[in-house]
Amino acid sequence: MPFVTIQLLEGRSDEQLTQLVKDVTEVVHQDTGAPKEHINVIINQLGSHQLAQGGEWRK
Numbered sequence: 001m002p003f004v005t006i007q008l009l010e011g012r013s014d015e016q017l018t019q020l021v022k023d024v025t026e027v028v029h030q031d032t033g034a035p036k037e038h039i040n041v042i043i044n045q046l047g048s049h050q051l052a053q054g055g056e057w058r059k
Helices: 014-032
Strands: 003-007 040-046
Touching: 003 014, 014 040
Parallel strands: 003 040
Antiparallel strands: none
16 A cells, blocks of 8 residues: 655645646556555645745745
C-alpha cells in the first residue's frame, strides 16, 4: 500500500490538484504494480508564511 506525500505552497486550483493526484497514482501504479485503489496520495499545502529559505521567511 504505497503512500506518497507531496508538499506544495498554496495556490493551485482544485483541478490542478486533482490532475496531480491522478498522474502520481498512475506513475506509482506503473512503476510498482500496486493496484490504484491501494495507492494513497497526501497533499500538504503550505502558506508562504510556513516556508523559510536561507534562514529567511519566504515572502
